[in-house]
Amino acid sequence: MEQLGSTKKTSFYVIGISYKKADAKLRGDFSLSPTKKARLLNQAKTSGIQSIVATSTCNRTEIYAFVNDPNELVQLLCNNTVGTIEALEPVAYTLKDSLAIEHMFRVGAGLDSQILGDFEIISQLKSSARVSKKYGLLDAFLERLINSVIQASKRIKTETKLSSGATSVSFASVQYILKSVKDVTTKNILLFGTGKIGRNTCENLIKHTKNEHITLINRTRDRAEKIAGKFKVLVKDYSQLPEEIKNTDILIVATGAQNPTVDKQLIQNKKELLILDLSLPKNVDENVKDLKNVTLTHLDELSNITDETLNKRKEFIPVAEAIIEEIKNAFLAWLEYRKFAPTIKALKEKLNVFAEAEIDVQRKKLEDFNKTQADLISAQIVQKITNHFAHHLKQEASSGKKSLELIQEIFQLDS
Known part of the structure; x- marks a missing residue:
């Protein structure tokens, strides 16, 4: 190709x-x-x-x-x-x-x-x-x-x-929280990072946990406030991150940083803390596991969660594959057409040269010659001829190369 x-x-x-x-x-x-x-x-x-x-x-x-x-x-x-x-x-x-x-x-x-x-x-x-x-x-x-x-x-x-339903890592994280945390509606949840995964996680948290104690923190406060306005949750400054972690029960980290943004030095609370790291590269340092009150889960573990809803989706794989096959074949047909499009264009230009030459001859012969009408008729004939050639090349994909060479030879076109 x-x-x-x-x-x-x-x-x-x-x-x-x-x-x-x-x-x-x-x-x-x-x-x-x-x-x-x-x-x-x-x-x-x-x-x-x-x-x-x-x-x-x-x-x-x-x-x-x-x-x-x-x-x-x-x-x-x-x-x-x-x-x-x-x-x-x-x-x-x-x-x-x-x-x-x-x-x-x-x-x-x-x-x-x-x-x-x-x-x-x-x-x-x-x-x-x-x-x-x-x-x-x-x-x-x-x-x-x-x-x-x-x-x-x-x-x-x-x-x-x-x-x-929801089908992403953000959905899996909320499912994990629902299965792992008792009385989740009463817990304080802190979401650090408001990129796409962070936004989706926030939406899923509100939709599935019915929790009204959700706080957002982002390095850029404006982005967090836009999401907070949509979902009616609290926003805190990035400088307040240690203080907010101290008060939280569930910390979800979904930042786009290239290095860890949360480590054990940042965690001051003594109560149980569940941390979900939805970032790649990982944004939570493994050293948080040194703290006995902390449970750390990464997105790979979350993605292994299976439930009845996910299993039901498998039933639709054959239909999805049929749709892919249909659109893929249309793409490949377009690709095949692209191969002979230059030849069809060159053929049309050559036929137009023939038509112009013949119209010029007839114009000189006939006193009442109508050039406008002749141009219109010749253009329609040229279009019909090129359409027939194009259709033939589409239908004869297996022998398309031979057909192209024959057209180029008959009409003396550049290959």
Whole structure:
């Protein structure tokens, strides 16, 4: 599968690391913050890569691109994270062309998520594509593919119950709290971090716990206040974090920091404290386990939670896969058409030259010649002829190359 519009012989690859083989610590080593992603894209552009998208979530980091050798992408990832090639090799995966396309569809549909039906990856894919486009690194192929994946994701959400109810890590964390904490409505809950996972967790807390003692803290107070206004919860300043931790029963950490923001020195309370770390890299230092009153749970443990609702979602996998197959085939048909579109365009231009020449001859012969009407008729005939050729090439995909060569030879078109 060669890159559209490129003279370089490249293939479409995805390289990645996910929860399937790598634990949270290792995934954290290869996670891409916005700054790291920007640096990666700049390096890709400098090295001659023309189309690339990099995504990074708590469950996976993946790079999709057209390259000669997938090791180029491995090197890019290692150059811009703290991970090493030696650490990546045993857990990484590499997929090429049709397998890479299939993988992107399954990821976007929530079929490859740590919690079945979790669609949070799709927003990451959208934003990553926007960033690549800003850098001039999103070609027609990759843009169309991502749009097709988004379309499949929307249809699966609408036409199946694969994502019925909440289906994310934030949902799993609330389920964990409900199962682990008695009288949860009376407990003080502190949410530190108001990114997407933090917002979703806040919404799920209110919806499922009926707790009215929820406090938000974020490094930027404005962001916390926006969420607090929507959900009617308290907001405290970042400087009040130690004091608030002292008064809380459940601490949920969902910040986007690259290093731990909570450690045992920050915890002064003596009562039982449950800490859920929903961040990647981990934002809670393991040393909090030294405190006997503290229980620490990370998102990998939360994602192993299964319940009746999640099991029911499995019934909708075949329908989701059928939707993916339909939209994927439409994408591949578009891709096939792109291969002969230049020939059809050249054919149309050649037929227009023939038409113009004949109209010019007839105009000189006939005194009452109506050029406007002749132009209209000839344009319609040319369009019908090119449509017939295009339809033939679509229908004869297996022998498309021979048909293209024959058209180019008959009409003396540049190949």
